[in-house]
Amino acid sequence: MAIQPIGPNQINPAQAAGGIEKSEASFAETLKESIRQVNDAQLQADQAITDLTAGKQQDLHQTMIAIEKANLSFELMMQVRNKILSAYEEISRMQI
Template sequence: MSGVGATGAGGAAGLQQIIALRQQIIDRSALLQQVKDPAAAIGTAQGVAPAQPQGPAGGFTDALQSALDSVNASQQNAEALSSGYEKGEVTDIAKVMLARQQAGVAFEATLQVRNRLLSAYQDIMRMGV
């Protein structure tokens, strides 16, 4: 029965990470919406958008960099837990598997974003002037 309690605590931490990732996605989506339609963003944010003088390129690069850093941290965490499990330092296999799944999902999402960006770039390069 003690394994169930440990798994529940690990699951709660994993759930908190998933909720944090969801919030990051929502924040980035709002940022991208501001870039796409600044007039609508000013109306909904009520003056928050003009406080960003660096422009959309800085916001996008920062968002992309933070997303990549988050994916990298997730993969490093999964590797550390897997290594600890192999050495016998970590005994909660559910925690290890959850970290590996989170890293896998984060990597797949990053790969899909890369594919979409590459496709958009290729479409733009094919446009006639």
């Protein structure tokens, strides 16, 4: 029975950088996906309100949770938008 020697350990660039592989999604695609998720939360909250007022759902707590979830996600999206606009304005003020 022969023992095989261990070869040199080869590290690819993704492992060398902390094991994080490069994401294929661009910033614009990530932003669009986030906006879609906020929209979905808003639509779910609207549906929960409609169901509660129509009598299809009796649970006020779940309706309030859906409303607050939509509200918080919208506020977060607005803060991200404000930061992006602030960064854009600062970059546009830079002298070349």
